[in-house]
Structure formats: C-alpha cells, structure tokens
Amino acid sequence: EPEVTQTPSHQVTQMGQEVILRCVPISNHLYFYWYRQILGQKVEFLVSFYNNEISEKSEIFDDQFSVERPDGSNFTLKIRSTKLEDSAMYFCASSAGRLSTEAFFGQGTRLTVV
Amino acid sequence: TQLLEQSPQFLSIQEGENLTVYCNSSSVFSSLQWYRQEPGEGPVLLVTVVTGGEVKKLKRLTFQFGDARKDSSLHITAAQPGDTGLYLCAGGEIYNQGGKLIFGQGTELSVKP
Numbered sequence: 122e123p124e125v126t127q128t129p130s131h132q133v134t135q136m137g138q139e140v141i142l143r144c145v146p147i148s149n150h151l152y153f154y155w156y157r158q159i160l161g162q163k164v165e166f167l168v169s170f171y172n173n174e175i176s177e178k179s180e181i182f183d184d185q186f187s188v189e190r191p192d193g194s195n196f197t198l199k200i201r202s203t204k205l206e207d208s209a210m211y212f213c214a215s216s217a218g219r220l221s222t223e224a225f226f227g228q229g230t231r232l233t234v235v
Numbered sequence: 236t237q238l239l240e241q242s243p244q245f246l247s248i249q250e251g252e253n254l255t256v257y258c259n260s261s262s263v264f265s266s267l268q269w270y271r272q273e274p275g276e277g278p279v280l281l282v283t284v285v286t287g288g289e290v291k292k293l294k295r296l297t298f299q300f301g302d303a304r305k306d307s308s309l310h311i312t313a314a315q316p317g318d319t320g321l322y323l324c325a326g327g328e329i330y331n332q333g334g335k336l337i338f339g340q341g342t343e344l345s346v347k348p
Contacts, residue, residue: 125277152334163340164278164323169333177332212277216334223268224325224336226277 123147125227127213133233134203144213154214154224155188155194157181164212169194169230182228203234238325239326249347256309256342258324260278266327267300267307268336277322289328313344315332 126145134140155157155167169176170188187199196215200207210231214224242257258267266285270278280292284300291298295318297310301325312317321343325336 127277152333154336156336156338163337164325166335166337169335171333177335179335210275218334223280223283224268224334225280226270228277229275231275 127227146215150215239339320328
C-alpha cells in the first residue's frame with residue numbers, strides 16, 4: 122500500500138543550526154503538506170504546496186521556514202536557524218486533490234533542539 | 236480561524252462497552268476526517284465524510300457527519316483493548332485554498348480488558 126515516508130525519524134540539533142526534514146509523498150498525489158505537533162498539543166498546519174509553489178501557510182511558517190520539491194519525488198522542510206521552541210514532531214502529508222482533503226500522513230520526524 | 240473541539244478528552248472504559256466521541260465546531264467544514272494516532276507515530280486515516288448527514292461504518296466503528304457539516308461523531312461498539320489510542324478529528328476548511336486541515340485536540344481512549 123502506498124505510504125508517505127519521512128527521514129530522519131529523529132533529529133537532534135543545536136540551537137541556531139539549520140535542519141532539513143525530508144519526505145517522499147505518495148507518488149500520484151499532487152498536494153503536499155507539513156504539520157507539526159508539539160508534545161501534548163494539537164497537530165498544527167504549517168504549509169501546503171501545490172504545483173511547485175506554496176498554496177497556503179500558517180503564522181508559524183515564518184521566514185525561518187522554507188519548503189522545496191527538488192526532484193519530483195522528495196518534499197523538504199528547511200528550518201534555517203532552529204530555536205528551542207521548534208522542538209516537535211513534524212509530519213509530512215500528501216493528498217490526491219484539494220477538495221477531498223483526504224490526507225495521508227508520514228510517521229513523522231522528531232526534532233529536538235538543544 | 237475555524238476550531239474543532241473534541242469531547243471527551245480522555246475516556247477509560249472496560250472491554251465490551253460502547254462509546255461515542257464528539258467533534259464540534261461553530262463553523263462549516265467541506266469534509267471531516269477521523270484519524271488514529273499511536274504514540275510517536277503519524278496520524279493514520281480511518282475515514283473521510285463529506286456529505287451532511289453521511290454515515291460510514293468501519294467494522295465496529297460508525298462515523299457520522301452532522302447535517303450542517305459542523306460536527307461529527309465516532310461511535311465504537313463493543314470496544315476492545317486494541318482500540319486503545321488517540322483519536323483525532325480534522326476538518327477541511329470550506330473556502331480553503333490549499334487543502335489545509337484543522338485538527339481537534341484528540342480523545343485519548345483506554346480500553347481495559
């Protein structure tokens with residue numbers, strides 16, 4: 122069964138360092154997303170991406186964040202200068218279309234900023 | 236910003252009991268999805284409902300979308316220990332540009348043998 126895969130599963134980084142989280146969405150899906158979940162809190166939307174550009178982004182997704190689809194299969198989230206409060210589970214998701222919003226999630230990357 | 240409120244937040248029941256989890260909002264959603272999430276893992280899609288009043292069944296799980304598409308419920312019949320987990324509802328915003336989902340805070344279900 123097709124699935125969204127994310128790497129790494131766990132990333133520890135020092136405050137101020139750049140991190141890149143990687144995702145391979147389901148192959149025939151067109152919409153890609155990043156969400157995050159701080160421990161004990163709700164899953165929060167970060168950004169959606171379609172046709173090689175950002176469709177929508179939340180207030181959390183500031184200038185320190187960027188997304189890219191470098192090669193037609195990978196979808197990446199970059200955090201330029203990590204802060205302690207960026208520590209969270211980051212989930213990539215993909216969906217076949219926008220209107221159905223039936224999104225399938227990866228297993229997540231646990232980011233720990235120390 | 237649209238919000239989804241889930242209730243109850245925590246539910247501890249005995250094996251064989253029935254339960255209902257609610258997901259409510261004052262806003263209309265284009266669709267409503269239910270996920271199950273295990274600790275340290277990503278949400279796993281259980282069902283999507285898109286039509287007001289729609290009912291879907293998945294074995295012992297029954298999902299309903301409210302007539303006005305503002306609320307949803309998940310009913311589990313004869314709960315089993317394997318049903319233990321975090322259940323999340325997530326709504327698709329009706330005028331959404333990019334397919335964003337709004338998540339509820341989740342219902343932590345514990346089914347004791």
